[in-house]
Amino acid sequence: MGTAAVGTRLLGHESDAEMLAVRLAHAQRLGNMGWAEWHLHTGETIWSDQVYTIFGRDRAQGPIALSQLAKHVEPADVAALDQLLWSAVRGVEPVQAEFRIRRGAGSGDLRDIRVVLEPLAAPDGPIGLHGVIQDITGRRRAERMMSESRRQLLEAREQAAEERHVMLALREAILPDPACCRDLPHTSIAVRYVPAEKTANLGGDWFEAAPAPDGRLLLAVGDVSGHGLPAIAHMAQLRHALVGLAMTGRTANRLLDWLNELVLHQLTDTTATAIIGHLDPETRVFAWSQAGHLAPILVRDGVASRLDQPRGVLLGAAAGRPYELAITRLRPGDLLLMFTDGLVERRTRDIDVGLDLVLSAARDVPGRDLEAGLDHLLSDIGGPNPEDDACLLGVRILEPERRAGSESGSSA
The missing domain is CATH 3.60.40.10 (PPM-type phosphatase domain)
Known part of the structure; x- marks a missing residue:
């Protein structure tokens, strides 16, 4: 096989890899999700681009280490994060949890995220965690709005029923x-x-x-x-x-x-x-x-x-x-x-x-x-x-x- 043919094949593989990366990034943006890895022994942390977007974090700052993650979680939800990490490290199956984070430097808007973690297995036990992180703020806001609408509707119905009872009782008295x-x-x-x-x-x-x-x-x-x-x-x-x-x-x-x-x-x-x-x-x-x-x-x-x-x-x-x-x-x-x-x-x-x-x-x-x-x-x-x-x-x-x-x- 000639040198030109070999070069063409290599370029083709390179193009396929680039196309796959583009499509993967596009899928992450559409689903508002990304992936992350935390290595327990080396402390190395790797994030995909979309995780930076979810956390509102500049890539120049690098990813958030596992030990620092709780600082970005809403205080009321830190227990959920601790339970998630404990279950992921001790288990062999993927585990998931939902909690809220503050985007940016801690004073940004509150976001709802879902995290699915699974251990990176090794013969001597897990050496790290691999996870998928998804921003579900829009979905949870819609659910809360629907729940609030249902609550208001029920209250309105109860109030209308009470008003009807009062008016009918008043009519009967008159x-x-x-x-x-x-x-x-x-x-x-x-x-x-x-x-x-x-x-x-x-x-x-x-x-x-x-x-x-x-x-x-x-x-x-x-x-x-x-x-x-x-x-x-x-x-x-x-x-x-x-x-x-x-x-x-x-x-x-x-x-x-x-x-x-x-x-x-x-x-x-x-x-x-x-x-x-x-x-x-x-x-x-x-x-x-x-x-x-x-x-x-x-x-x-x-x-x-x-x-x-x-x-x-x-x-x-x-x-x-x-x-x-x-x-x-x-x-x-x-x-x-x-x-x-x-x-x-x-x-x-x-x-x-x-x-x-x-x-x-x-x-x-x-x-x-x-x-x-x-x-x-x-x-x-x-x-x-x-x-x-x-x-x-x-x-x-x-x-x-x-x-x-x-x-x-x-x-x-």
Whole structure:
């Protein structure tokens, strides 16, 4: 073989070695890792270029001797380093540990590193340590950020659950017990309050069903604008005001006049809707007024329809606008449904679609026990509203024989 051919082969080997070194260095940079050797007898220490980068150390300073390594480790993690070195020297298998170092002269940024060590074996025992060092700061920071995000999310969920519990307990303390409405004369009454599925959307829906001083039944539902504790507080003021004002025996439209003045002058930046009515259990006359509220639904002889709505503006919208009084004559077997807009209004559908669903479902209620009928109605229209509360007040006019049986049963 000629001299030129031999030279070419040598150059080829040299190029291969250089290429391998370049690729190895590139892999170390991509993985942010390097290798190191510490010889125990001679004290010699060898680092690859990437280890200098990880430690933020100038190559002119040379590598850090094994005996000096602890000075660059975060004090709280020195024990982990000691345990790693002890295990590596005494064992035969690779061992690893994670700890933190300060880059540069000790005042630099804190870095997380993983070190894998294995002994350099000799017949008389290990003569040194060979290791791979990797900077895992980015990964650990991402993990800590995810952990912190999970912690904050759990705290937010717990806080939301606690807030929901408090708000629901407050509502229950303010609103009457629906069970107290069941024994009103000549009627069967059932109420459903369905809270919004989202805690932040718990709002100011309310109802009232109670005997008035003159023997009539006071029936009302309403909805205060807004959500959360402010809406619940305003709801309590409005409902308690109605209960007090109703003791005067004045008509429903006059009661709305007074409530409008209250909202205008006492409940700042608040509006509300309401239906208030008086039902005479003897004559079955329902005298009612509304303030910007959806009209009640009357189910009679299997047909469900909305009552014609008297004029009345939103509470808190304007002063001096009279509220009209409507007269509806009910019959035995009739079912009257009063409700707030959370029953029919959803973000995912038009309110008219919701009203049609309620009208359709309402036709089946008279065929059932009233309590079960309201539950079926709520199920048929899609269940709880995620975005808003809903109140549903059902009033059934009892048939004469049922009234007599009920009265005789109670006297017994």
